[in-house]
Amino acid sequence: MVRRVLVASRNSKKLNELRRILADAGVAGLEVVGLNEVPAYPEAPETEPDFEGNALLKAREGFAATGLPCVADxxxxxxxALNGMPGVLSARWSGRHGDDAANNALLLAQLADVPDDRRGARFVSACALVSAAGETVVRGEWPGTLLRTPVGTNGFGYDPLFVPEGGTRTSAELDPTEKNAVSHRARALTALLPALRSLAISENATSDN
Structure with a gap:
């Protein structure tokens, strides 16, 4: 028997990333579906002060609305140098949600006087799973440094400024396969695997009875 798991997103790349990670880990019995595949429900704004809080908020909301185990990130x-900012405000750092060029320009201006050896940063992803069995929240980090000018055209957000630790190319210069293998979200989803595997095992045990 296959159990549906909701990912609280309409982003096909996020859905496919979780499907790939489950397949690579040999986890069977789970069907990943997105928000476009379930009845619509009101989505609350992300008001929590940290990544974990917002991920948990969205996962709880999806589980309550659909009854399906729900993964959210x-x-x-x-x-x-900015004490962890822009953090949860990353997508709207410049005041306009999703304006990548404006967000990057503001960040570069704020770091203009920061020397190269103090330009450390990390992409962070928190992933939450909420089901009848309980709640699990994990965190994945992708450390690196920030350039002074954008480089590369792949990806989105701050990718053109971010050089992963140990690398020489920005995240925006990596192809999707390279990025997905090592990104913060991939690391968080991989950390979520034990909880997802338990979900699959419990479903298989139930169907066998």
Whole structure:
């Protein structure tokens, strides 16, 4: 028997990423579906002060509305010299949600006087799973440094400024396969695997009875 698991997103890339990670780990019995595949429900704004809180908020909301185990994530950029900001405000750092060019320009202006050896940052993703069995929240981090000018055209957000630790190319210069293998979200979803595997095992045990 297959159990449906809701991912609280309409982003096909996020859905496919979780499907790939489950397949690579040999976890069977779970069917990943997105918000476009379930009846619509009111989605509350992300008002929590940290990634974990927002991920949990969305996962609880999805589980309550659909009855399906629900996975949700919240992610952003944490800059050392800015005491962890923009953090949960990453997508709207410039005041306009999703304006990547404006967000990058503001961040570069704020870091203009920061020397190269103090431009550390990390992409952070918190993933939450909420089901009848309980709640699990995990965190994945992708450390690196920030350039002074954008480089690369792949990806989105702050990718053109971010050079992963140990690398020489920005996240925006990596192809999707390279990025998905090592990104903060991939690391968080991988950390969520034990809880998802338990979900699959419990479903299989129930169907066998």
């Amino acid at each position: 919240d992610s952003g950029l944490s800059v050392d």
